[in-house]
Amino acid sequence: MIWFQRKHIRRTLLFASTLAVMVALALVSAGPVYAQDGVPPSALDPKGPNGAAISSLFGVVLAIAVVVFVIVEGMLLFSAWRFRQRPNDTTEPKQVHGNTRFEIAWTIAPAIIVVVLFVLALQTQQTLDAKPASAGDQLTVKVIGHQWWWEYQYPDLNITTATDLVIPVGKVVNLEISSVDVIHSFWIPQLNGKTDAFPNRINRSWIQADAAGVFYGQCAELCGPSHANMRSVVIAKDTAEFDAWVQQQQANPAPTADAAAQGEQLFLVSACIGCHQVNGTAAQGKVGPNLTHVASRTSLAGGMFTNTEGNLKRWLKNPPALKEGVLMPNLNLSDADIEALTAYMMSLK
Numbered sequence: 001m002i003w004f005q006r007k008h009i010r011r012t013l014l015f016a017s018t019l020a021v022m023v024a025l026a027l028v029s030a031g032p033v034y035a036q037d038g039v040p041p042s043a044l045d046p047k048g049p050n051g052a053a054i055s056s057l058f059g060v061v062l063a064i065a066v067v068v069f070v071i072v073e074g075m076l077l078f079s080a081w082r083f084r085q086r087p088n089d090t091t092e093p094k095q096v097h098g099n100t101r102f103e104i105a106w107t108i109a110p111a112i113i114v115v116v117l118f119v120l121a122l123q124t125q126q127t128l129d130a131k132p133a134s135a136g137d138q139l140t141v142k143v144i145g146h147q148w149w150w151e152y153q154y155p156d157l158n159i160t161t162a163t164d165l166v167i168p169v170g171k172v173v174n175l176e177i178s179s180v181d182v183i184h185s186f187w188i189p190q191l192n193g194k195t196d197a198f199p200n201r202i203n204r205s206w207i208q209a210d211a212a213g214v215f216y217g218q219c220a221e222l223c224g225p226s227h228a229n230m231r232s233v234v235i236a237k238d239t240a241e242f243d244a245w246v247q248q249q250q251a252n253p254a255p256t257a258d259a260a261a262q263g264e265q266l267f268l269v270s271a272c273i274g275c276h277q278v279n280g281t282a283a284q285g286k287v288g289p290n291l292t293h294v295a296s297r298t299s300l301a302g303g304m305f306t307n308t309e310g311n312l313k314r315w316l317k318n319p320p321a322l323k324e325g326v327l328m329p330n331l332n333l334s335d336a337d338i339e340a341l342t343a344y345m346m347s348l349k
């Protein structure tokens, strides 16, 4: 008996100290600072019809789970207390085995619950597939996963951009989701559930934002070392603002300042053009994000950094040092070249 108790105490101590070490590690390990930190996207705070359908299904499932939990735990605690050993108990309790009525009950009850959940999930699935009857004018965007950033092409508007998906408020936006390399999964928790992105296949989904706002997303399929650094930002704009954005994106930018013009010249004779496109120039590379309007985006490198002069410089200095496994190499640029290239990038509004 004493031996048992000592062992018990040892185990408790071991468990408590392991927990303490884990908590300490979690607090100490400071990861990179993401553009979206402080605004964790929550599927339980939906901002569009699809997000709302998913979140209300979650509410129902949670309610059922709470009822089951209370009943099961309640019975467990009650039995442990009611049938506990008392000081003057000398005989063993009555030994029982099996109870047909109970066994039938606890087989049928969960089966009914599972069927109910199945029907509810099917209904929600239908809601997600059907577009609202009122949906008039719609927009189509091709969402293309790359290791480790998302590309967006607006075929009807002739726009290509990355990381920031700009959409008009209140409109159905049809997403044609695919990938150029491995399997990714496009997920904006407040607007819709996950949709896998496969190479050589288009998966369709749609989103609609009820009001103007910024909704963060995260690649939801392990896709390599920088999977965690593959984020996305949906920016829903009112019609007038969206139209202004479209016009801006359709125009070819022209660097005005001297430093930017110098940077453009350097860019056009550097390795950059083998991987990046800038509309209206000789740069037609397709490996990295289209940079035509890079300065108009809120974040860089798959949403890892806010798009600032300082972060652009840090990026050009040594991308692999900032992003694990990144497909943009360190080009060993001099500080003067980084200045000029950054001025050019910042002129690409």
Ligand code: HEC
Pocket: 147, 148, 149, 162, 163, 267, 270, 271, 272, 273, 274, 275, 276, 287, 288, 289, 291, 294, 297, 299, 300, 301, 302, 312, 316, 323, 326, 327, 328, 329, 331, 341, 345
């Ligand atoms: C071998 C191909 C390659 C070369 C060469 C290259 N890049 Fe990149 N670049 C990429 C890739 C891939 C990314 C996306 C990386 C990521 O986010 O995972 C990228 C990202 C960027 C970004 C961030 C864009 C955004 O929207 O997130 C900038 C800016 C950039 N590159 C500028 C340059 C400049 C300037 C040069 C030349 C000095 C250059 N790149 C050379 C492949 C390349």
Ligand SMILES: [Cu+2]
Pocket: 184, 185, 219, 220, 221, 222, 223, 224, 227, 228, 230
């Ligand atoms: Cu991923």
